[in-house]
Amino acid sequence: MSTDIRIKKGLDIKLIGEAKQITTALPISSIYAIKPENFHGIIPKLLAKEKSEVKAGEALFFSKADDRVLFPSPVSGEVVEVVRGAKRKILEIKILADKSQQYQDFGKKDITNLSADEIKKHLLSSGCWPFIKRRPYDIIAKPDDTPKAIFVSAYASAPLAADYNYVLKGKEAELQVALMALAKLTTGKVHVSANSNSPFANLKGIEFHTVSGPHPAGNVSTQIAKIDPINKGEVVWVVSPQDLVIIGELLLTGKFNAQRIVALTGAQFNSPNYVSVLPGMKIKDIVADNLKNENNRIISGNVLTGNKVEEEGFLGYYDNQITAIPEGDDYELFGWLVPVFNKISTSRALIFSWLFPNKKYNLNTNMNGEHRAFVVTGAYEEVFPLEIYPMQLLKACLYYDLDEMEALGAYEVAPEDFALTEFICTSKQPHQQIIREGLDLMIEEIG
Amino acid sequence: MGLKQNLHNLKEKYKGTKMAPAFGALHTFLYTPNETTYSGTHVKSADDLKRTMNIVIMALIPTLIFGMFNAGYQHYLALGEIEAVSSGFFSSEFWAWSNFIIGFIKILPLIIISYGVGLGIEFIFATIKGHEVEEGYLVTGMLVPLIVPIDTPLWMLAVAVAFGVVIGKEVFGGTGMNILNPALTIRAFLFFAYPTWMSGDKVWVHGAVERAGTPDAISGETILGGLAQGNDALIDGANNLWNAFYGFIPGSVGETSTVLILLGALFLIFTKIGSWRIMLSSIIGALVMGFIFNSVVDAGIITSGSKFYGLMSLDFWQHLMIGGFAFGIVYMATDPVTGSQTNRGKWIYGFLIGFFSILIRVFNPAYPEGVMLAILLMNVFAPTIDHYVVQSNVKKRLKRLKAKTA
Numbered sequence: 001m002s003t004d005i006r007i008k009k010g011l012d013i014k015l016i017g018e019a020k021q022i023t024t025a026l027p028i029s030s031i032y033a034i035k036p037e038n039f040h041g042i043i044p045k046l047l048a049k050e051k052s053e054v055k056a057g058e059a060l061f062f063s064k065a066d067d068r069v070l071f072p073s074p075v076s077g078e079v080v081e082v083v084r085g086a087k088r089k090i091l092e093i094k095i096l097a098d099k100s101q102q103y104q105d106f107g108k109k110d111i112t113n114l115s116a117d118e119i120k121k122h123l124l125s126s127g128c129w130p131f132i133k134r135r136p137y138d139i140i141a142k143p144d145d146t147p148k149a150i151f152v153s154a155y156a157s158a159p160l161a162a163d164y165n166y167v168l169k170g171k172e173a174e175l176q177v178a179l180m181a182l183a184k185l186t187t188g189k190v191h192v193s194a195n196s197n198s199p200f201a202n203l204k205g206i207e208f209h210t211v212s213g214p215h216p217a218g219n220v221s222t223q224i225a226k227i228d229p230i231n232k233g234e235v236v237w238v239v240s241p242q243d244l245v246i247i248g249e250l251l252l253t254g255k256f257n258a259q260r261i262v263a264l265t266g267a268q269f270n271s272p273n274y275v276s277v278l279p280g281m282k283i284k285d286i287v288a289d290n291l292k293n294e295n296n297r298i299i300s301g302n303v304l305t306g307n308k309v310e311e312e313g314f315l316g317y318y319d320n321q322i323t324a325i326p327e328g329d330d331y332e333l334f335g336w337l338v339p340v341f342n343k344i345s346t347s348r349a350l351i352f353s354w355l356f357p358n359k360k361y362n363l364n365t366n367m368n369g370e371h372r373a374f375v376v377t378g379a380y381e382e383v384f385p386l387e388i389y390p391m392q393l394l395k396a397c398l399y400y401d402l403d404e405m406e407a408l409g410a411y412e413v414a415p416e417d418f419a420l421t422e423f424i425c426t427s428k429q430p431h432q433q434i435i436r437e438g439l440d441l442m443i444e445e446i447g
Numbered sequence: 448m449g450l451k452q453n454l455h456n457l458k459e460k461y462k463g464t465k466m467a468p469a470f471g472a473l474h475t476f477l478y479t480p481n482e483t484t485y486s487g488t489h490v491k492s493a494d495d496l497k498r499t500m501n502i503v504i505m506a507l508i509p510t511l512i513f514g515m516f517n518a519g520y521q522h523y524l525a526l527g528e529i530e531a532v533s534s535g536f537f538s539s540e541f542w543a544w545s546n547f548i549i550g551f552i553k554i555l556p557l558i559i560i561s562y563g564v565g566l567g568i569e570f571i572f573a574t575i576k577g578h579e580v581e582e583g584y585l586v587t588g589m590l591v592p593l594i595v596p597i598d599t600p601l602w603m604l605a606v607a608v609a610f611g612v613v614i615g616k617e618v619f620g621g622t623g624m625n626i627l628n629p630a631l632t633i634r635a636f637l638f639f640a641y642p643t644w645m646s647g648d649k650v651w652v653h654g655a656v657e658r659a660g661t662p663d664a665i666s667g668e669t670i671l672g673g674l675a676q677g678n679d680a681l682i683d684g685a686n687n688l689w690n691a692f693y694g695f696i697p698g699s700v701g702e703t704s705t706v707l708i709l710l711g712a713l714f715l716i717f718t719k720i721g722s723w724r725i726m727l728s729s730i731i732g733a734l735v736m737g738f739i740f741n742s743v744v745d746a747g748i749i750t751s752g753s754k755f756y757g758l759m760s761l762d763f764w765q766h767l768m769i770g771g772f773a774f775g776i777v778y779m780a781t782d783p784v785t786g787s788q789t790n791r792g793k794w795i796y797g798f799l800i801g802f803f804s805i806l807i808r809v810f811n812p813a814y815p816e817g818v819m820l821a822i823l824l825m826n827v828f829a830p831t832i833d834h835y836v837v838q839s840n841v842k843k844r845l846k847r848l849k850a851k852t853a
Contacts, residue, residue: 013490231848303489325490328483331451335479336497343493347719349502351493365483369495370475372581373623376499377788378722389789392837407841424492426499427623432487 005193005226007213009385011420013159013344014360015303015325019263021166023274028101029285032075032278033083033092034060038317039071039130040436041139041443044090048079057104057256059127060093068143072127074258074278076102092314095280103255111177111251116184123181126250130317131243132182135224135236137439138414147186147237149228152179154194154241155211157218158302158419162263162320164241167274168199174248175241176203181251182239193223200241216385221417225386230412242320260320262286266303267362268296268324277315283322284311291324297365299323304419305432328366335368343368346382346424372427380421386412390421394431397438402445405438415439451478468573472580500585502720506711507589507701507778513694514701515554518597519546521697522653525665536693536706550597553653554700557592560601564608565591572617583622583629583784584612590630590778593701594771594819595637596650598657603644607636627826628785631819638814646814648672651697667697670769671808671816677757682765691768702774705767712777721781724790725797729776730767732801737763740809758809766805775818776800785826792829792836800825 036044043064048054054077059070073079075097083092106126111119120143123129134141141147154164168175183190183205192200193209201208209227216222220238230236239247242260249257258278265272269290277286283298291298299306300316303323307316315322338350344361345351353359380390388409396404415432422431454474461470474480475497484491520541523529532538565584573580591608611633616625638645649655652667670691673681681687681696690696694704702708715721740759743749749759767773780786780800787796800821807817814820 015490229847231844231851233848234851297483297489299489306489308485308489323489329481331455331478331481333451333478336475336495337501340493345492345494347494347499349494349498349718349720351498353493363490365489366479366491367482367484368479368491368493369497370471370480370482370579372496372579373621375496375583375623375784376720377783377786378724378790378793379719381790387840387843389837389840391788392833407844408837409840409844419488423488423490424494426494426496428491428495430487 002207003209003227005209005211005213005217005223007211007217007222007385009382010157010214010216011346011383011424012157012214013303013363013423014358015159015266016360016362017266017269017272017324018160019162019265019272019274021163021274023261023276025276026281026286028075028097028099028278029282030097031080031094031282032073032077032097032280033094033282033314034071034073034280034317035092035314036061036071036090039063039140041137041440042069042071044071046082046090046093048073048093050079050082052079053077054079054095055102055104056258057106057127061090063140066143068124069129069140070124070127071130072104072256072258074280103257105254106250106256107254109251109254111181111184114181114184119181119184122251123247126256128243128247128250128256131239131247133238135221135230135238135414136411137443138416139443141237145235145237147188147235149188150182150186150190150237150239151220151224151227152190152192152200152239152241152244153211153218153220153223154192154198154200155218157213157215158304159215160263160265160321160323161218161302162261162274164194165198167261167263167320168241168245170199171245171248172199172203174245174252175199176205176248177251178239178244178248179203180205181247182237182244186237188228191223191227193220193227213385216417216420219414219417221412221414222385225412232406232411234411240318240320243318262315262319263321264290264324265321266299266323266325268292268294268326279315279317279319281315283309283313283315286315286322287311287324295327295329296324297327299325303363304423305416326362326364328364330366332366346379367428369426369428371429374427374429376426379424379426383420383424384417386417388413390418390431393438394418394429394434397434397441400438400441402442405442406446410435410438410442454478455481465574465577468577468579469570472570472573496582497585499720500582502718503586503715503778504589506714506721507586507593509707509710510593510701510704510774511554511589513704513707514593515550516541516543516546517550517694517703518553518653518700519543519549520695521651521667522546522549525652525655525667532690532693532695535689541695549653553597554592556601557595557599557604557700558589560604561591561608562588564605565612568609568612568617569621572621576621578621581622583616587612587629587633591633594630594634594699594774596645597653597700598650598655599637599644603637603641607633607640610636623784625784626830627823628779628782631779631823631826634819635823638819646672651699669697671758674757674761674769677751677754679757679761682761682769688765688768691765696769699771702771705773708773708777715777715781721777722783722786722793722797724793725781725786725800726776728794728797729780729801729804732798732803733766733772733805734763734801735798736802736805737761737766740805755809766808770808770816770818772804772808772816772818775804775822780822780825785829787829787832787836789833789836792832795832795836796825796829799828
């Protein structure tokens, strides 16, 4: 039964610098890096030694909690350096890429003949497992779980997000195979939500839902809540569409090809467009001469949930977007008093964004105020479509009340669901961090 | 560069010292800080707490200015030196400089004491505890002079402000943590500690207290005070009603003009800073209670001999225009920290404030205005209301689980 998902509560943050639908395939650059911190909650155990050669798809490390979960190298080359931080924590595994890429051969599979266990084993050994995330807690799925359903959101509503209909064009075969494989892993259904002209619309073996509305309509939690909400004790899995393509290609060709189309967006790009690259690529090699020569904030991901990276840093493992916006490290005279025309707000407190609903803004990274205690009430609810009391849940996380977190719906949320409330927060509280720490505490205490 | 750079250098110099919070409070007043986002969302909306609080202050300014004119107007009117207003809201008898000067001289010290003492305490606490000075007091400091009688001695106000800020707010952890509305805590302290200065027919008009007992004695009774004595002369007739609506009546400094409070309310609702749910449901609550009392009178249960007759028989809608009711529900019931925090809770909370305001107003013989006590009472119960509202959400979730496993 397909559901028509329509969201009213939310906020589209319209920014300058939408990517033009032109894709450039960038050549293999020299250094790639995989950062274990991209995989939340995973403690890495190294498999690849420094100076050893790896092929694309060969495991670099595995999870300490479960040695079946392997994390592959996106490129073939030589492991040149394992960068460690305090207490010898592994920060980066750097790989010097070969000029011509060697792929580990995992063998073509005809999934119609494979059992669920065989598919699981195949995804685990080929390093595709980390693409599967689970709810509750928004972490990498546990291989022993059987989810009640699997959700794919192919509707990107985040600011300047890559257009899935564009980046998935022509990938129907890979998507179909991947979805058929995943369907065997769940007792329930595979739900895909997108708009009606998505490449998913005609695929078989899935429940297709149409989505419309402002951000966070594209957040998978929003869709889960409308389709089949998570109850205590239930597990669902979540996979992003571009990772499905990688899984599909693995099943069809036996190769782990992590190539993905990444949107370069934001006001600081001279020509925002799409590039085809491998994850872990050096930011500098991707953005090249495309950036304005100013004080830029480069974000691997979108402005709401992405991570700050330097030009010497690397593209995040899951990210399909790089955003560059101006830094806002300057003072503003009477910034709290004067009428504001160049920033966004949901209030009308002499901020006039309500007058220009279609204007595109050039927002910078200024906090626009200082951190304060929670004061204003009723504002979060305007941008929060889940049937959850956002401030009460945040406070429960802050005072570590596990029972209350559970009762208020912590199983149903991911940090990204609190990005908009964080954006509009008058008190500038770090909502996503609070939720992440709350969920981590639940993992530790409840599991 | 200039000022901006110099201040930036000073900020760097004070960083980590005891001086940092106090300096920061002054610095950020002048310049929005250069802080950038570090994790989570990389962009932020334009609102901050200073802006939010400033919107409320802007909504209060008309009532403050009106209060200054009204102070002089009531003074000269009681002395018999001027005629009563005759031509509506913009009557020249009211908007005269001589009126304004009296009010300005009397009210400015109230504002200075209120802000001086209150912010002083906030700065001290911030410095001791090493956190930023939060903006909550900016609104409280403006509310306090507006809700006290004009001749309140300054030392009394200072004591009350110190009490209200320390006991009403800081002991709970400062802005955002308090249970009772600080401005009303200050007023309640004044009311219970110095009752003779807070009610009666001598305190509402400048000069009445000091002239009491002399041949020049003047007085000015509030409409509520009159009605509590069974005297409805002050509200009877269309002219008196309009005066009450415009605010040309004795009362606390800034709460008399219903029309300007209404404008302030519309501004707060439009900017989405004030909760329309609380304001609207308070009005509904007050009308319901007023209507019940009217019905009781109509049914002949209370007769004109009763001491409650005066207030009970007042037409229910007229309750909205007299006393501090309008001011209370627009500027103080809507305080997000001490009010209900859930949208559904706000309806209940507001309704009960309106309901109890009129109830207390009618039945409290000592003090004919109920909105202060009604708001303080509901402040205490707001967390309970929220608890039940949130529990209904929790129950819904449990029910979903049960339906699934059954």
